[in-house]
Amino acid sequence: MDDIEQAGHKKIITIGVSLVVIIAIAVFAIYKQKGDEVVVPVAEQKVATSTAPQKTEFGINKPADFPTDIPVEKGIKFEQSYSLDYKGQKQLTIVFLSAKTVKENYALYTDFLKEKNWNISKKYEGPKVSSLYGTKENNDINVTISGNTTAGSKSQVSISVLKK
Amino acid sequence: MKKIIRTIVVALVLLGGLPAVTFAGVQTFTDPALNGTVANTFTVLAGVTSVSVSMSGGGGACCGSFIVVKDGGNSSFGSLLTVNGGHGAKALQKGTAGGAGGTDGTSGVICGGAANCPGVGGNSLFGTGGDVLSGVNNVYWTNTSGTKFRGSPGQGYGSGGSGYLSSTGNVGFGGGGGAGAVDSQQLTVVPGTPYQITVGAGGKWDDNGAGAGAPGFVSVSYVDPGMVDVSSNISSSWTITGPETITGSGTSQSVASPPGTYTIIWNDVPEYTTPATQSFTLASGGTINFGGTYTAITCANGATNPTACDQCPATYSYNGTSCVACSNGGCSGTEPSLICNNGALNPPTCSQCPAGNAFLSPSCIPCVGGCSGSEPSLTCNNLALNPPYCSVCPGGQDLSTGVCAPTAPVSLIGNGACDAGEELILSECGAPKTKWWMF
Numbered sequence: 001m002d003d004i005e006q007a008g009h010k011k012i013i014t015i016g017v018s019l020v021v022i023i024a025i026a027v028f029a030i031y032k033q034k035g036d037e038v039v040v041p042v043a044e045q046k047v048a049t050s051t052a053p054q055k056t057e058f059g060i061n062k063p064a065d066f067p068t069d070i071p072v073e074k075g076i077k078f079e080q081s082y083s084l085d086y087k088g089q090k091q092l093t094i095v096f097l098s099a100k101t102v103k104e105n106y107a108l109y110t111d112f113l114k115e116k117n118w119n120i121s122k123k124y125e126g127p128k129v130s131s132l133y134g135t136k137e138n139n140d141i142n143v144t145i146s147g148n149t150t151a152g153s154k155s156q157v158s159i160s161v162l163k164k
Numbered sequence: 165m166k167k168i169i170r171t172i173v174v175a176l177v178l179l180g181g182l183p184a185v186t187f188a189g190v191q192t193f194t195d196p197a198l199n200g201t202v203a204n205t206f207t208v209l210a211g212v213t214s215v216s217v218s219m220s221g222g223g224g225a226c227c228g229s230f231i232v233v234k235d236g237g238n239s240s241f242g243s244l245l246t247v248n249g250g251h252g253a254k255a256l257q258k259g260t261a262g263g264a265g266g267t268d269g270t271s272g273v274i275c276g277g278a279a280n281c282p283g284v285g286g287n288s289l290f291g292t293g294g295d296v297l298s299g300v301n302n303v304y305w306t307n308t309s310g311t312k313f314r315g316s317p318g319q320g321y322g323s324g325g326s327g328y329l330s331s332t333g334n335v336g337f338g339g340g341g342g343a344g345a346v347d348s349q350q351l352t353v354v355p356g357t358p359y360q361i362t363v364g365a366g367g368k369w370d371d372n373g374a375g376a377g378a379p380g381f382v383s384v385s386y387v388d389p390g391m392v393d394v395s396s397n398i399s400s401s402w403t404i405t406g407p408e409t410i411t412g413s414g415t416s417q418s419v420a421s422p423p424g425t426y427t428i429i430w431n432d433v434p435e436y437t438t439p440a441t442q443s444f445t446l447a448s449g450g451t452i453n454f455g456g457t458y459t460a461i462t463c464a465n466g467a468t469n470p471t472a473c474d475q476c477p478a479t480y481s482y483n484g485t486s487c488v489a490c491s492n493g494g495c496s497g498t499e500p501s502l503i504c505n506n507g508a509l510n511p512p513t514c515s516q517c518p519a520g521n522a523f524l525s526p527s528c529i530p531c532v533g534g535c536s537g538s539e540p541s542l543t544c545n546n547l548a549l550n551p552p553y554c555s556v557c558p559g560g561q562d563l564s565t566g567v568c569a570p571t572a573p574v575s576l577i578g579n580g581a582c583d584a585g586e587e588l589i590l591s592e593c594g595a596p597k598t599k600w601w602m603f
Contacts (some may be wrong), residue, residue, distance in 0.1 A: 001383055053445075084445065091445045119368045124409045129404035131428045142443065144405045144427040159580045 053084040053091070063092040067161060070141075071112055073098050079156070081109045093160040097153035098145075105145045105155055113141070136162040181465050188448070189388055193361050193379035194321065204361040206241070208353045211389025211420030213408060216348045217241050217383075218324030220288045223377025223389075224250030224259035224269065224340030225367030226315045227327075236262060236322065237364030239380040244351050249364040250286055250324045253338030259324055263344025265289045269324045272336030281336030282315055282327030291320025291378045293394040296327065296339075302568050315375030318342070318366065325367070325375035340377045368561055372429035389420045390446040395426070401431040401565045404454070406446075423447055435461050435470040442515050475499070481512035491527035502553055522552035 043078040043092040058064070058081040062072070065083075073096065080095035098105055106125065109132055113120055118134035118141060148156035189212075193204050208215070222236025236249025252264055253259035258271040266269040269590070270283035285293025294316035315328035315337070324340030343364065344502060353359065361384075366377035390408060394402060394417040401413035406426035410419050427443040439456040446452045461470035465486035469475040477488035478498045489495075493505040504514035507528040517528035519538045530550040534545040544554035547561075547568040557568030582593035 079442070086445055086447065088446065091443065093443045095441055122405075122407055123408065124405060126403060126409075126411075126433065129405065131404040131409065131427070132422065133405070133407055140407075140425055142406055142425045142427055144429065144441070146429045146441070156441065158427050158441050158443060160425045160427060160445075162445055 015151045025110065043151060053086045056083045058082060060092055064090070064161070065090075066092045066094065066113065069116065070159060070161070071108060072096065072159075073100070073157075080158075089162055089164040091160055091162050095158045097148060097150060098157050099152075102130055102145045102147055102155045105157055106132070109143045109145075113143075138163075179463040179485050188385055190383065190385040192381060193363050193385040193392055194379055197570075203363070205358045206361050206384050207358040208355050209386070209420070210355045210385045210390060211391075211408075211422055212351060212355055213422050215351050215353050215384050215386045217245055217348050217382065218290075218345075218349070219245070219247055219353055219382040220265065220345035220364075220380045221247045221249035221343030222364035222366040222380040223266075223285060223288060223291065223293070223322050223343050224262070225316040225325045225369055225377045226253040226259075226269075226294070226337050226340055226375030227252055227254045227283070227369060228280070230255040233259065234340075234367035234369055234377075235259075236324075236367045236377040237380065238262075238341070238362065239343075239364040239382050240360070240362045240383065241382060242352065242359035242361075244353075244359070245346065245349060247344040247346060247364075247380075249367065249380065250288070250322065250341035250343040251282060252367045252377075253324070253340050255335050256336050258338035259286065259341035261286055261341045261344065262288075265345030265347070266322065266342030267293070269293060269327070269339025269341050271338045272327045274335055281329055281334075283336065283339035284316045285316070285324030285326045285375075285377070286342030287324075287338040288318075288320070288322030288342040288345055288378075290381070291318055291323030291342070293323045293339055293342055294318050294326030294375060304413045315339075316380035317376040319382045321345075321378055322364075322366075323378045325377050328375055337375075340375065343380055360526070387421050387423060387448045390448060390450040390452070392419055392421045392426060392446060393418045393451060393453040394456075395453065396430075396458065398433065398436065398458045400433050400456065400458060402428055402456070403431070404428045404455075420445060423450075426452065426454075428456075430456050430458075433458055437461060455478070483512070502596050524552070 063081055063083045076096040077141045078094055078096050082093055084091040085097055113132060113134045118136045120132055120134045122133035124131045134141045142160045143159040146156050203344045207549050219239045221239045224236050225234040227233055231253050231458050233252030235252050238246055238248050240246040248262035251259040253269050256272045258269040260268045266288045267286040269286040271586060272283045273281055275281040284295050294313060299545060301347055307575040315326040317325045320428050320565035322343035322345055324342050326339045327337035329336055345445040363382055364380035366379045368376040394412055396415050399415055404410040404426050407422045407424035410479045423446050425443060425445045427441060429441055432438050436458040442454055444452040452508045465471055465473055467473040467475050467487055468477050474482050476482045476499060479495050480487040480489055481502055483585045490512040495502045495504050495511045499502050502511040504511050506514050506526055508514035508517055515523050517523045521528040521530050522539060522542055529552040531544055532554045535542045537543050542551040544551050546554050548554035548556055549558060550556045557563055560570055562571045586593040587596050
């Protein structure tokens with residue numbers, strides 16, 4: 001009886017291993033065929049993530065790794081300062097109230113982005129909000145300026161840098 | 165059995181049978197039959213503002229004439245980008261390139277039927293020109309079997325066909341020129357817009373394909389957009405900045421948008437606190453959600469209008485600084501139509517009564533028997549001294565007659581006259597005094 005059972009087990013194992021080998025050959029064949037086709041260049045692809053990013057607060061300080069060359073008004077207190085960790089990229093954000101007007105800040109950051117060779121891909125000047133969106137190497141930057149008269153200020157500035 | 169199944173699963177995983185998830189769209193337009201111009205439409209997806217285009221025109225063909233040439237067709241992406249086809253060749257002359265990305269074919273020569281008599285086709289970025297040496301035979305006319313051999317067609321996309329020999333075998337025809345081409349050129353496009361795609365055909369002389377230019381192609385690729393979602397607890401409005409600018413209003417919004425970092429600015433709603441600005445990064449094929457919570461502003465003094473804080477809720481009165489409840493039994497209604505519950509005329513104190521009434525805290529009391537005038541000048545109609553009771557007459561008077569009047573003699577009290585047989589003596593009724601000793 002034991003001999004019969006052992007023979008049965010051996011059969012099953014043989015079938016299983018054969019299946020694995022067949023699948024391996026099939027996958028190899030498919031990849032080989034794809035290699036013979038004319039390759040047409042495609043755009044760089046990003047993998048989407050569905051998990052919430054991890055947020056780190058920095059209180060009264062700028063986020064770690066926030067670019068030091070981005071102008072930030074002296075003597076201000078950060079309304080918000082945080083980083084968001086996404087898969088493959090990191091967002092660094094600061095928000096502060098400014099004594100400059102929306103127009104003045106818009107001009108300031110436009111000049112800064114141009115001087116530092118950011119490619120400004122989007123500009124917006126609306127009745128209440130103005131913004132600049134730029135890219136440089138593997139980074140993006142979003143500068144958003146809105147009117148705000150809280151505590152004697154004239155505008156609110158939000159700057160987010162995306163490092164990929 | 166379980167062990168076997170587990171083994172198979174592990175094997176599949178190790179073989180990498182599960183491809184990585186990608187979120188790029190690609191569409192390629194070409195003519196698989198070598199000849200014929202393919203025209204199509206590429207409609208940009210919502211949320212896509214940039215595409216990467218690779219394309220070439222059709223390659224130039226070799227020829228069968230000393231005069232006529234057969235150029236490859238142009239390829240184009242709307243009016244944004246066009247590349248030219250390679251130029252055809254003719255006897256002894258090469259076909260030139262269609263533009264950057266292509267190369268000229270080589271010229272044919274006069275020779276005795278050697279392999280180098282005809283010219284080779286020009287290359288393109290995506291194809292290799294026809295090579296006479298790899299052709300079946302560079303003899304122009306039929307061989308002993310009756311088969312016609314011609315020059316080699318271009319390989320891949322946009323390359324020129326090779327030349328071949330004249331019927332005499334002495335004159336070599338040039339190779340067709342390679343088409344102009346571009347590789348991964350970024351174009352800014354408008355979401356939802358259809359763009360006409362034209363694919364250049366390879367030049368050709370006949371249906372056998374000898375010396376034909378390779379067909380052109382157009383490949384369009386783009387990064388899939390993600391979704392920007394917005395929700396607000398009350399009807400409001402907002403502006404979202406980023407790779408694209410989005411404005412919206414209401415309580416929700418959902419917009420397909422290109423990947424990047426977005427920032428929302430919530431607009432003010434009267435009598436509500438405005439949510440703080442937020443920033444999130446949108447991945448290709450992903451979703452980000454901006455959620456705004458507006459909170460109603462409350463007045464510290466109890467008023468209901470957070471802007472001025474000077475309008476009080478029902479039954480309360482604004483005294484210049486705060487909302488106060490009515491005294492003396494409260495009020496009903498809302499300012500300016502506040503009414504004292506005790507009938508008084510002056511909320512919130514409610515202590516001044518209408519005419520004919522006296523204020524006896526906490527109420528307005530109508531006079532007994534009526535009064536005229538208003539406090540403090542209230543007067544009992546019965547001439548009594550104490551409104552609203554109107555029950556106390558001035559000294560020597562009483563209300564026996566209904567009004568305050570001098571008090572009648574005791575003996576007159578009743579019907580106001582002496583009984584029969586009596587007479588009024590010193591304000592009293594009594595028996596008449598007829599003898600001196602009765603006084």
